[in-house]
Amino acid sequence: MIDNTVFQDKKAVYYTLGCKLNFSETATIERTLQEAGIRTARRGEQADICVINSCAVTQEAEKKCRQAIHKLVRQHPGAYVVVTGCYAQLSPKKLAQELGVDVVLGIDRKGEVLQHLGDLTKKDAGEWYAQPSKDVRTFVPSCSRGDRTRYFLKVQDGCDYFCTYCTIPFARGRSRNPSIDSLVEQARSAAAEGGKEIVITGVNIGDFGKSTGESFISLVKALDTVEGIERYRISSIEPNLITDEIIDYMAQSRSFMPHLHIPLQAGSDAVLKLMHRRYDTSFFEQKIATVRKTFPDAFIGVDVIVGTRGESEELFQQAYDFIKRLDISQLHVFSYSERPGTRALSIDGAVSPAEKHRRSQLLITLSEEKRLAFYERHIGKEAVVLFEKPRPSMPMGGFTENYIRVECEPCKEYVNRLVRVRLGNFNEDKSALSVAEVIGVEQ
Numbered sequence: 001m002i003d004n005t006v007f008q009d010k011k012a013v014y015y016t017l018g019c020k021l022n023f024s025e026t027a028t029i030e031r032t033l034q035e036a037g038i039r040t041a042r043r044g045e046q047a048d049i050c051v052i053n054s055c056a057v058t059q060e061a062e063k064k065c066r067q068a069i070h071k072l073v074r075q076h077p078g079a080y081v082v083v084t085g086c087y088a089q090l091s092p093k094k095l096a097q098e099l100g101v102d103v104v105l106g107i108d109r110k111g112e113v114l115q116h117l118g119d120l121t122k123k124d125a126g127e128w129y130a131q132p133s134k135d136v137r138t139f140v141p142s143c144s145r146g147d148r149t150r151y152f153l154k155v156q157d158g159c160d161y162f163c164t165y166c167t168i169p170f171a172r173g174r175s176r177n178p179s180i181d182s183l184v185e186q187a188r189s190a191a192a193e194g195g196k197e198i199v200i201t202g203v204n205i206g207d208f209g210k211s212t213g214e215s216f217i218s219l220v221k222a223l224d225t226v227e228g229i230e231r232y233r234i235s236s237i238e239p240n241l242i243t244d245e246i247i248d249y250m251a252q253s254r255s256f257m258p259h260l261h262i263p264l265q266a267g268s269d270a271v272l273k274l275m276h277r278r279y280d281t282s283f284f285e286q287k288i289a290t291v292r293k294t295f296p297d298a299f300i301g302v303d304v305i306v307g308t309r310g311e312s313e314e315l316f317q318q319a320y321d322f323i324k325r326l327d328i329s330q331l332h333v334f335s336y337s338e339r340p341g342t343r344a345l346s347i348d349g350a351v352s353p354a355e356k357h358r359r360s361q362l363l364i365t366l367s368e369e370k371r372l373a374f375y376e377r378h379i380g381k382e383a384v385v386l387f388e389k390p391r392p393s394m395p396m397g398g399f400t401e402n403y404i405r406v407e408c409e410p411c412k413e414y415v416n417r418l419v420r421v422r423l424g425n426f427n428e429d430k431s432a433l434s435v436a437e438v439i440g441v442e443q
Contacts, residue, residue, distance in 0.1 A: 005031075006118060010048040011041040013076065015068045018055025020235050021201045022085055022151035026066040027144030029084075029113055036114055047076045049117065054087035056171055058337035062087050064186065069099050081112060086171035088137065107136045107157070107172055136173025139211070143186040148234075149197065149388040149398075149438040150418050151190040155183055155219060156202030160210070161238075162342040163265075164276050165308055165336060172203050173287040174208045180222045191228030196416060197386055198223070199233045206241025217246050224253045230418060231386065236261040236303070239287045240278045251294045258378040259403040260291060260296035261332075265305050267319030272345055274310045281322055292327050299403035300328040304363055305355030309347035316359050324366060329403075329429065331367035335360050351369070375404055375433055378423050385421055387414040397432065405432035 018028040028052060030040060041047040050072040055061040061132050065087050066386075073081060082104040083095050103116045130401040142154040159166075172326055187198060200223075202208070208216040215367040231253050240371060250256040262284075266272045269280045277289075291298055304323065306316065306321060323331070335356040351359075380398075385406045387398035395407040396414060400423075407427050408414075424436030 007037045007114075010038045011045055012038050012049040012051060013041045013072065014046040014051045014053070014178060015072060016053045017068070018053070018057065018085065019060055019066060019201075020152055021203065022053045022145050022159075024142045024154050025085075025140070025236040026051070026199050027152070028140075029053070031144060032111070032114060047079050050083065051078055051084070051113070052081045054083055054085035054165055056090050056339075057328075058339075059332065060187065060337065062091070066099065069101065069276045073100075078250040080117060082117070084113075086168065089171040090167060103295060107140075111140050114369040131333065134170075134436060137176065139176050139178055141178060141182070141186065143190055143198075145190070145193070145195065149195075149386060151195045151198045152201050152235075153183065153186060153190070153198045154201050156205045156208045160207065161204065161278070162276070164274065164322060164337065164347070165305065167339040167342060168203060170341060175204060175207045177202075177208050177211045177214075179212050180214050180219050183219065184217060184222050184226060187223055187226045187229055189247045191226060194228065196418065197233070198229055198232040199235050201235045202350075204241075205234065205340060206237040216241070217243070217249065220246060220256065221327055222247060222251070224255055230255055231258050232256045233403075234261070236263060237264065238278070240303075241282050242291075244290060247291055249296050254330075257390045257401050257403070258295040259401070260298060261301040261303075261305035262287065262291075264323070266303065266308065266311070267322035268311070268315040270315055271308060271311050271319065274344075275308065276343075285326065288326055295402075297378070297402050299330070301330045301332060301403075302326070302328050303334070305334045305336050306363060307351040309344050309351070310349040311351060312349060313355075320359075320366070325365070328370060329365055330371045332366065333360050333363045341392040368440060372426075372430060375430075378402075378404055379425060379433065380436070381423055383421060383423055384442065385419050385435075387417060387419060389415050395427075406435060408435040408438075413441060 014026050014030055016023050022441060038049065052065060052068050054065040069081060080102045082103040088095060088104050088224060089106040092104040095104050139157055143151060145151045148399045156177040158175045159169045160175045162169050190198060206216050220443055241264065264284055265273060265277060267281060272280060288300060291300060383400040385398040385400055387396055390396040390410045393411045396410045397405060397407050419441050420439040422437040422439060424434035429433055
């Protein structure tokens, strides 16, 4: 039993790196601490507790985690430092012994923050608590809003794919999931709190069902029945796991949006084979065509890694040409980062940092061309926008059903409301479309 009186008048700050799943889990940790009486520190306040949710997908992500720890320690001297997430799972000794982290929590121990903070209040800081389990098996649930309008519902964790470049299966463990019934209950709770949109998150969500014998399509159909939730978005799903059945159901569903994020990772069959991906470019191209035929106006985001071992200049050019002809909306471009313990290290043909940067910039430019073209096609059309609470002195922003960013002058009436608008031209930096006309506010 935790004595919450030790947390009276305590304040905490939170810092998250990495994927939507991490942001969801951080929000759950923040809510847990708030329920124990630990207030989130306001800007400029000294915090008693610093929580960092880390990422280890690249060397740069690990570097940013270390920098965040140093920065928070300087800003909040004497605060207890808690690090969780993938970097904490993979490098606990480094965090505890070299960076002086007080509590290192692995993937399956994020729910133990309060317990170990309670221990620390009785002992000297600088001790190392909660060494991560080597075999991650526990599913830690999360459905949280944080400071956004949208909720993030964690439906799955872990991965069984073991792509040659990736450490996530080592950090997150094997694929596992809770029951559909429990996830429907979490969605209902989000609706009861006023939530209208849920983003479905996980490591490999299309693999849902390994723990319970259920399926992702059954989860989609069950969530679609939850009253009050007007929108669902699928954060990322493998191309070989987004079946035609799922695509067809989304097209006629009540609440699943025409918005998909599908990782490609490489636009060359030779590189896909080196990565041990489970499809080729022909399959991926057909999948994009199926989505586009079913959802002509869908936003399709695609992940790509450049500069992997074995990606010659010729293979990169093949990939660039392939991606250029795909009818997609945006790219998320990552430079390959060598990860200890991965099989990619045994592949010949390392690419220099300068060449990785050059290839990355080419794809980032191509991505922006595709995004601007996608946005431009919708200027003058009607759309329904779910607006978020604006930050001080900033425009009000939100997203259309097909994930076009829209901005307008702040209006309290629009916060967390579905507003039908006519889309105007680009804003000044072309990051969003403006509102040409408000047609009506939906109940």
